[in-house]
Amino acid sequence: MATLTMISLLIVAGLIGAWELYTHVGGVDEFLLPAPSAVAEALVEDRGLLWENFVVTAGEIGLGIGVAVALALACAVALHFSADLRRALYPLLVGSQTIPIPIVAPLLVAWLGFGLAPKLAIVALVCFFPIVVPTIDALARVDADLRKLMRSFGASRWQTFRLVEAPAALPGLFTGAKLSVAFATFAAILAEQSGSENGLGHLVAQAIPQFETARAYAAVLILSAFAVALFGLLALAERRLAPWHRPGGVLAVGERRLPVDPHR
Amino acid sequence: MATLTMISLLIVAGLIGAWELYTHVGGVDEFLLPAPSAVAEALVEDRGLLWENFVVTAGEIGLGIGVAVALALACAVALHFSADLRRALYPLLVGSQTIPIPIVAPLLVAWLGFGLAPKLAIVALVCFFPIVVPTIDALARVDADLRKLMRSFGASRWQTFRLVEAPAALPGLFTGAKLSVAFATFAAILAEQSGSENGLGHLVAQAIPQFETARAYAAVLILSAFAVALFGLLALAERRLAPWHRPGGVLAVGERRLPVDPHR
Amino acid sequence: MQTRIQAPETAPATRIEAGGVRLEGVTKAFPGRRRGADEVIALQGVSLQAAPGETVAVVGPSGCGKTTLLEIACGLIAPDGGTVDAAPAALMAQRDLLLPWAGALDNAGLALRAAGASREEAREEARPLLRDFGLEGFERARPHELSGGMRQRVAFLRTLLSGRPVLCLDEPFGALDAITRHEMQAWLAGALAREPRTVLLVTHDVEEALVLADRVLVLSPRPGHVVATLEVGAPRPRRRTDPELVALRERALQELRA
Amino acid sequence: MQTRIQAPETAPATRIEAGGVRLEGVTKAFPGRRRGADEVIALQGVSLQAAPGETVAVVGPSGCGKTTLLEIACGLIAPDGGTVDAAPAALMAQRDLLLPWAGALDNAGLALRAAGASREEAREEARPLLRDFGLEGFERARPHELSGGMRQRVAFLRTLLSGRPVLCLDEPFGALDAITRHEMQAWLAGALAREPRTVLLVTHDVEEALVLADRVLVLSPRPGHVVATLEVGAPRPRRRTDPELVALRERALQELRA
Amino acid sequence: GEREEPAASARTERVDLVLDYFPNADHAGIYAAIGTGEFSRAGLDVRPRTPSDPSAPLKLLASGRADLAISYEPELLLARDKGARLVSVGALVQKPLTSIISLGERAVREPGGLEGKTVGTAGIPYQDAYLKTIAEKAGIDLSSVRKIDVGFNLVPALLSKRVDAVLGAFWNVEGVELERRNRDPRILRMDEIGVPTYNELIIVAREQDVRSRGPLLRRFLRALARGHEGLRADPGTAVDELVKANPDLERGLQAAQVKATLPVFFPADRDRPFGFHDREDWRAYTRWMRDNELLENPLSSERAFTNEFLPGEGI
Ligand SMILES: Nc1ncnc2c1ncn2[C@@H]1O[C@H](COP(=O)(O)OP(=O)(O)OP(=O)(O)O)[C@@H](O)[C@H]1O
Ligand SMILES: Nc1ncnc2c1ncn2[C@@H]1O[C@H](COP(=O)(O)OP(=O)(O)OP(=O)(O)O)[C@@H](O)[C@H]1O
Ligand SMILES: [Mg+2]
Ligand SMILES: [Mg+2]
Numbered sequence A, B: 001m002a003t004l005t006m007i008s009l010l011i012v013a014g015l016i017g018a019w020e021l022y023t024h025v026g027g028v029d030e031f032l033l034p035a036p037s038a039v040a041e042a043l044v045e046d047r048g049l050l051w052e053n054f055v056v057t058a059g060e061i062g063l064g065i066g067v068a069v070a071l072a073l074a075c076a077v078a079l080h081f082s083a084d085l086r087r088a089l090y091p092l093l094v095g096s097q098t099i100p101i102p103i104v105a106p107l108l109v110a111w112l113g114f115g116l117a118p119k120l121a122i123v124a125l126v127c128f129f130p131i132v133v134p135t136i137d138a139l140a141r142v143d144a145d146l147r148k149l150m151r152s153f154g155a156s157r158w159q160t161f162r163l164v165e166a167p168a169a170l171p172g173l174f175t176g177a178k179l180s181v182a183f184a185t186f187a188a189i190l191a192e193q194s195g196s197e198n199g200l201g202h203l204v205a206q207a208i209p210q211f212e213t214a215r216a217y218a219a220v221l222i223l224s225a226f227a228v229a230l231f232g233l234l235a236l237a238e239r240r241l242a243p244w245h246r247p248g249g250v251l252a253v254g255e256r257r258l259p260v261d262p263h264r
Numbered sequence C, D: 001m002q003t004r005i006q007a008p009e010t011a012p013a014t015r016i017e018a019g020g021v022r023l024e025g026v027t028k029a030f031p032g033r034r035r036g037a038d039e040v041i042a043l044q045g046v047s048l049q050a051a052p053g054e055t056v057a058v059v060g061p062s063g064c065g066k067t068t069l070l071e072i073a074c075g076l077i078a079p080d081g082g083t084v085d086a087a088p089a090a091l092m093a094q095r096d097l098l099l100p101w102a103g104a105l106d107n108a109g110l111a112l113r114a115a116g117a118s119r120e121e122a123r124e125e126a127r128p129l130l131r132d133f134g135l136e137g138f139e140r141a142r143p144h145e146l147s148g149g150m151r152q153r154v155a156f157l158r159t160l161l162s163g164r165p166v167l168c169l170d171e172p173f174g175a176l177d178a179i180t181r182h183e184m185q186a187w188l189a190g191a192l193a194r195e196p197r198t199v200l201l202v203t204h205d206v207e208e209a210l211v212l213a214d215r216v217l218v219l220s221p222r223p224g225h226v227v228a229t230l231e232v233g234a235p236r237p238r239r240r241t242d243p244e245l246v247a248l249r250e251r252a253l254q255e256l257r258a
Numbered sequence E: 001g002e003r004e005e006p007a008a009s010a011r012t013e014r015v016d017l018v019l020d021y022f023p024n025a026d027h028a029g030i031y032a033a034i035g036t037g038e039f040s041r042a043g044l045d046v047r048p049r050t051p052s053d054p055s056a057p058l059k060l061l062a063s064g065r066a067d068l069a070i071s072y073e074p075e076l077l078l079a080r081d082k083g084a085r086l087v088s089v090g091a092l093v094q095k096p097l098t099s100i101i102s103l104g105e106r107a108v109r110e111p112g113g114l115e116g117k118t119v120g121t122a123g124i125p126y127q128d129a130y131l132k133t134i135a136e137k138a139g140i141d142l143s144s145v146r147k148i149d150v151g152f153n154l155v156p157a158l159l160s161k162r163v164d165a166v167l168g169a170f171w172n173v174e175g176v177e178l179e180r181r182n183r184d185p186r187i188l189r190m191d192e193i194g195v196p197t198y199n200e201l202i203i204v205a206r207e208q209d210v211r212s213r214g215p216l217l218r219r220f221l222r223a224l225a226r227g228h229e230g231l232r233a234d235p236g237t238a239v240d241e242l243v244k245a246n247p248d249l250e251r252g253l254q255a256a257q258v259k260a261t262l263p264v265f266f267p268a269d270r271d272r273p274f275g276f277h278d279r280e281d282w283r284a285y286t287r288w289m290r291d292n293e294l295l296e297n298p299l300s301s302e303r304a305f306t307n308e309f310l311p312g313e314g315i
Helices: A002-025 A036-045 A047-081 A083-096 A101-112 A116-140 A144-152 A157-193 A200-207 A213-241 B002-025 B036-045 B047-081 B083-096 B101-112 B116-140 B144-152 B157-193 B200-207 B213-241 C066-073 C104-108 C110-114 C119-132 C148-160 C178-194 C206-212 C243-257 D066-073 D104-108 D110-114 D119-132 D148-160 D178-194 D206-212 D243-257 E025-035 E056-062 E073-081 E125-138 E154-159 E171-180 E207-212 E214-233 E235-245 E251-265 E279-291
Strands: C021-030 C040-050 C055-059 C081-086 C089-092 C166-170 C198-202 C215-219 C226-231 D021-030 D040-050 D055-059 D081-086 D089-092 D166-170 D198-202 D215-219 D226-231 E013-018 E044-049 E068-071 E086-093 E098-103 E118-121 E146-149 E165-170 E185-189 E201-206
Touching (some): A002 B083, A036 A047, A036 A213, A047 A157, A047 A200, A047 A213, A083 B002, A101 A157, A116 A157, A116 B157, A144 C089, A157 B116, A213 B101, B047 B157, B047 B200, B047 B213, B083 B116, B101 B157, B144 B157, B144 D089, B157 B200, B157 B213, B157 D110, B200 E146, C040 C066, C040 C215, C066 C081, C089 C148, C104 C110, C104 C119, C110 C119, C110 C148, C119 C148, C148 C166, C148 C178, C178 C206, C178 D243, C198 C206, C206 C243, C226 C243, C243 D178, D021 D066, D040 D198, D055 D206, D066 D081, D089 D148, D104 D110, D104 D119, D104 D148, D110 D119, D119 D148, D148 D166, D148 D178, D178 D206, D198 D206, D226 D243, E013 E056, E013 E214, E025 E086, E025 E214, E025 E235, E025 E251, E044 E214, E056 E068, E056 E073, E056 E201, E086 E207, E118 E125, E118 E154, E125 E165, E125 E279, E154 E165, E154 E171, E171 E251
Parallel strands (some): C166 C198, D055 D198, D055 D215, D166 D198, E013 E044, E013 E068, E118 E146
Antiparallel strands (some): C021 C081, D021 D040, D215 D226, E068 E201, E086 E201, E098 E165
């Protein structure tokens, strides 16, 4: 464990060193690619500004993911239950994912005003799909024999869903949620760049034309760290709530066995 | 089947009708939201322009997905094989997903110029992650008992991967590929909006300041249809190549049974 | 040719109602999956009657269609031909099909919950039986922490608790050692004596069939059809050394060998 | 207390080498999963010797640790105490563990492929045996298209073909009807006579143990330890009506009942 | 003679003003008017809004989602050509800010130097037409100039050295910035190299509001004019207001940009009020757009703007 953390730190340190070196000898303008040292400086100097804007963006991300998870779950369940709906709506869902932000952004402002709402809508729009697809796929891949069994017990369609399909699809939901965490950050920045008064995306959009590239990188770094932390939290939650799918892994804790290479 | 297609067509028709109505009575300016009829007109009138640019963008999408799948597979396998790598690189991967396009785009231009390469890089960057995560998750969720069995047969780590884990994870890979298809379109438009000479994203970027909103919508419509078609193709391929995970579904074709509601 | 299948009731009565099973001339073929592959005829004109409260055992060589027959009786697959008329039937499948994320107690209570019981009610009802079945202390153990025989007992218990008038048991004791197996057989015989239910029992153990059943159907190799029907008249409780059972056993094995 | 476990060889020799199994005082406990839960002691000081070419059967009540013992012998889990010294061993698990996406033929050839054979070579080698086992025509059938007994035969065949010097069979014939079961037993006895291999056989059928094994270990209920070791001296091929076997069977059942 | 409006009515009216872009030095006068209370004294609660892209303000305005919008003269003419009923009620910046910028030793010192060069553009069609006009005036072959649409990344494209010059950056924003960062920019302003002059930034209202909300527009423009007068008198305070409202702006940079922009916030003719539209200039520019096939319909430039609500005009 300790050595692993060391290795990972060494890799990161190596990458940062290479980057620092490159900015000095690579001939790329510092306003295109600032040195890590400059980014670090910006992190310290602008910490007040960064923090204030981070709070705004983190709020958008958190709420956006919440909205996306709720909608995606409802949608996945609805599509799972009705083959008709699935056939009719799935293509529309896929299509909706391709709508470019510059087209929807002004519309959303027209409908939702200039506040938080249009940003939430964009984050939710981007995050919705990567939750729906793995969840629907996981629901569809539930052992058909289990469904038969439940039917023989007189279970209703809904009971089968609640008692068997939903728990069986939980790992799929987690896959989707992890994906959406990474995309939420991306989406929040996009949303803020398409019209906002604050937030880290706004900061980035303002920093670049002001040649404060280091500050923009600092903002991105903070968001990346946030995304990694959220991802890690979800992976932890997954291990606690849906541990059964790795019988060789987590459940073997404390039991001495030869390595079977499950992911932890 | 026929009735289902009917339902789905009816829903689509209903949506389009509502949209048309809304543009006339909803008080939203046609520059914000053109009527479907105007979009249809643009589709017909600008078909030459649209087609030319579509070919460019479709190429970027196709190649980008190809690059993303290849890289993502290699990466997922590497991370699956080495817990050290996984611990060291997974957070970096998650972080990489949050990098905003406006920050990378100029760098990519500096490194790769204005040709196809920076667009491919952006599409691949966006599509890479949604393939890696479901694939790694699927690999990790392979029944630990199967791994044990292979070990008792004297299989090497690689043989176990090739004969057991890889096929078992195929559905996960398909989930990822389907996701990335939807994101590729989104990414291609973004990429083209930050520096390009042609392509549908370029067309959209040109149409918006010219108040040719209908043309922009027409371009998006074409891309959406393309994404839906790609998604459908992948779903078909999944059914052919990885049908075993739906024993109640596809394999029951021709066998009369009571409905067990598997997704088709 | 008429096919009638009971739609599974969504909310079965908790009180067990009498209900029989009647299959007439049931035929079932599975199509060859690939073009040109031969279809597999699993059952050919199988008839079976179980009056309410009766136990009917089915024996036959591996692959002759026993499992298929039970699934048809449960209304889970539709026959190609013949008539099916059965009260709601709960299946104990050949694979244990326990939920990997639930403990033994919750797995045992699954059918109860399908019948509308709350989690707590289901646990209350399942707990004492789990103890009867030698699984005390394993209430919270997940399936992969149980031995094969333990898993089978949980699956058996789950089916028993379903409260459906008909039980279709597909080799319920196949993974048990001789001693535990006899205990379970005795337990089942006792339970049926107290509270009669209609049982269709698939087994490879002819003695087990004779000890438990009112009638034993012997199926031929695939395509399965009935080659002999043995009425077991011996009074209960039965011992496998009863001369009548020994004689019937010889007959059954002879039919099977043929 | 020394624990030696053979690391599974990555490329086992296709030629079967002689190799025995020697377990001394093996102990294994599974920790209570939740804080405060009791640990389950599965095995307590079990010793077992199988000389190269010998067949040793293990019988014992459900949950006494038989499967655990086999996994330890195969080097798949580490014991808490005791010595393990075993040649490379292939496991036939209690669950069939067939690959759902592969046909019967490819499933049967899996161990061969793990030993380095190409898909074609594996198919060539597995095909005639599949026929011997009554599975002709099902070469391309996926596991869910096979009956329980058919799946078990495929899993058995797969293990046989592994080419490992030791075979650990966990109830290899539990899902087979009496007739098919006798055929498979006869087949196995013949194969071992032609080409000796070391076999650890877990079974619930004492007769099966006596017909096939050189030695039968009787385990106690959990925590499992050896309560009796029966040496079976009868010449082969054996019949289950041999007086020696009948006598041994009585002894074994008596030990089990105790 | 300017007649005083009755003192601010008791009820302040809210005005949603969509900016043309993220807040920057061009908006210093607006923020000064907010910060020094000019708007509230006029009974207005002005809320500057950031748009999703520079063409969004007119769309939001046309849809009634905003009261006023900052846009560009060419954009307004394009929108009107497409049927939008919008009108410029005041010019925020009198002159073109758009320019051709190049750097260092590879600098393009005069229009003729563009021959054979690669030029990055923002991908806006009317700006592409500037290039044509410039080439004609300079007598060079337009087809020898390679155009690349780099979207918003004009400066990064320049810094990446993948283009020789960019067309579309503002001399008062990017130009000043590059100067401050010692990147030695060479700047060619549109109106100095053959493109007819135009008002780079204008304040746009809906035609219906021009008819029905005249007093409000008048109060708005008077307060805005006072804000700009304050800016001229004391740029430091105005910049402070801008930076206070937008803490992510760099004060030093904004001050330099405001200083550079000051001369074009007001009409060259001292007699003209703040916000004045020059009839001739508008006519000439509209003609140029028509000549370059940027407009489809015969369009009266007269009706695209009105000076009616400017301080001292109209009534
Ligand atoms: N879903 C299916 N698709 C195709 N063939 C099937 C399917 N289910 C069963 N079969 C075939 O039908 C035949 C009968 O199968 P069934 O499972 O009913 O046998 P069984 O009598 O239960 O055998 P066992 O005692 O081995 O469990 C077998 O040949 C099997 O291959
Ligand atoms: N992975 C595990 N985690 C926790 N407990 C386990 C685990 N595997 C087995 N056990 C426990 O160890 C004991 C022995 O199990 P094992 O599977 O070896 O029994 P068995 O003799 O094979 O029984 P059966 O005849 O029923 O298959 C059981 O009580 C079981 O609950
Ligand atoms: Mg069966
Ligand atoms: Mg076992």
